[in-house]
Amino acid sequence: MTGSGAGSPAVRLIVPGNVLHNSGGNAYNAALARGLTALGADVDICRIDGTWPVGSEEERRRLAGLLLDGADDVGSAGREATVPPVTIVDGLVALGAPSALEEAAAAGRPAWILVHMQLAEHPDLEGRALAAAAGVICASSTAASELQARHSLLRLNSAGRSTTPIHVALPGTSAAPTAAGSNPPHFLAVAALLPNKDQLLLLKALAGLRDLPWTASLVGSDAADPAYAEAVRSAVTALGLRDRVSVEGELRGPALETEWDRADLSLLISQAETYGMVVTESLARGIPVVVRDGTGAVEALAAGSRGAAEAPDGGGGASALPGAAVVLGTDPAPLERALRRWLSTPELRLRWREAALAARNRLPGWDVTAGTVLDFIAAAG
Known part of the structure; x- marks a missing residue:
């Protein structure tokens, strides 16, 4: 080289x-x-x-x-x-x-x-x-x-x-400590608050999971598109998620590391993504990821894997991938189903976590x- x-x-x-x-x-x-x-x-x-x-x-x-x-x-x-x-x-x-x-x-x-x-x-x-x-x-x-x-x-x-x-x-990918995770499970979405990142769709999916224990953080700049950022904050309230979801804005240094450490599952459901570095940053900490199928984030999800392919909806069969690529349009139901299955199936959570830990050593x-x-x-x- x-x-x-x-x-x-x-x-x-x-x-x-x-x-x-x-x-x-x-x-x-x-x-x-x-x-x-x-x-x-x-x-x-x-x-x-x-x-x-x-x-x-x-x-x-x-x-x-x-x-x-x-x-x-x-x-x-x-x-x-x-x-x-x-x-x-x-x-x-x-x-x-x-x-x-x-x-x-x-x-x-x-x-x-x-x-x-x-x-x-x-x-x-x-x-x-x-x-x-x-x-x-x-x-x-x-x-x-x-x-x-x-x-x-x-x-x-x-x-x-x-x-x-x-x-x-x-x-x-830079080396990072393994995330400790949380109880109840904690979702983390690291992305600027922008329409392409589709936090509004994510919030709608999370609203359908209020019968299960979990918390979530949205971490990313709220200055790039103030109107969309305000719509995200309003949706948290309108959907009854203020006790579950925090909108943190852009974080750096120890504050960001604290969010990474408490995460159990990372979410990047952008409508378009050429790669999605936050995916490999998640894997570097042993955190599995759910991404939108058909975007470059799927490439990032497989970065530390050995050629295995996950079913698009995150279900069915054994997989070496540390997460799933979910087929998404404007309906939050497929994402809600994938997250519900992860929350409700300890074996799936363990499999994705083990795959993420294995991937971090190959990035x-x-x-x-x-x-x-x-x-x-x-x-x-």
């Missing part, structure tokens, strides 16, 4: 300055930077403000200028560089600003794009940006498959030759992610 000593390149990582909550993309970028540094790379993190994705004309011009900056102006160690750094741009910034990527490529300074999620609303801009990139690194196989399905030019051009390469560098660390990225860069160089 590439990545230690003098052979490691200087890397400039351009990330959005307008995402202030603790998103999965932000967490990935920060952990990747630490991993690259640990492997000997000189990493410079550049935060660029803007109304990303797409941004204004002025913001896109600033991005183009940053991509074309001279090598002497970069380097976190303050060294005088003679070789331009390898530039990696977060897809939230890059995918809606193809002109900046094209200008950099025309000047012989093509940038890599790190894709956490596709830019579904602007496929034309996305396609142009990807085509102008030195290479594309996706944070999940799901994201890579979606891009290839949307943009066939990324696989073969009209002459039958490969064009922009697409690579996958799965998120790593790759961020050193693997960083080394994979360096390998991609070296192969392209």
Whole structure:
């Protein structure tokens, strides 16, 4: 594996300055930077403000200028560089600003794009940006498959030759203590309060379980979409769950670790998810997870498993997966049934817990992610 000593390149990582909550993309970028540094790379993190994705004309011009900056102006160690750094741009910034990527490529300074999620609303801009990139690194196989399905030019051009390469560098996982759990069982949903994360559907499912003992915490930013956050808080009251469910807002440090430690089951039922790092963060603590089937969170759920497949509704047969992928639409009943079965079946709780404990020992660390990225860069160089 590439990545230690003098052979490691200087890397400039351009990330959005307008995402202030603790998103999965932000967490990935920060952990990747630490991993690259640990492997000997000189990493410079550049935060660029803007109304990303797409941004204004002025913001896109600033991005183009940053991509074309001279090598002497970069380097976190303050060294005088003679070789331009390898530039990696977060897809939230890059995918809606193809002109900046094209200008950099025309000047012989093509940038890599790190894709956490596709830019579904602007496929034309996305396609142009990807085509102008030195290479594309996706944070999940799901994201890579979606891009290839949307943009066939990324696989073969009209002459039958490969064009922009697409690579996958799965998120790593940091070591964490095993969660102690609670009595009664405690559900934990770690996600910003956003419509895509579908906390309202989760609350409706939990409301149907009031005949069983349990508690739950919703942990995540309530500033990203204040109106939705208020709707979630109102639903807790309207559904009669104030004595069961706490809405904690965004937590960090010891307060977040306390929530992880008391959890018995983690829930991530996003309507769309390219991976879902909170899933592997749960497994790192021996906490099984329920996710929505058909999203990238299913890939994360299997990250530490050995190829076993769970029935979509979480029932039937033995499984080595630490949880279940539930088929969900707008009806909370399937989720309610899956959670009721878990609450009511000690054998199932034990099986999922044992699978989660086994998975935590097989999860790759961020050193693997960083080394994979360096390998991609070296192969392209």
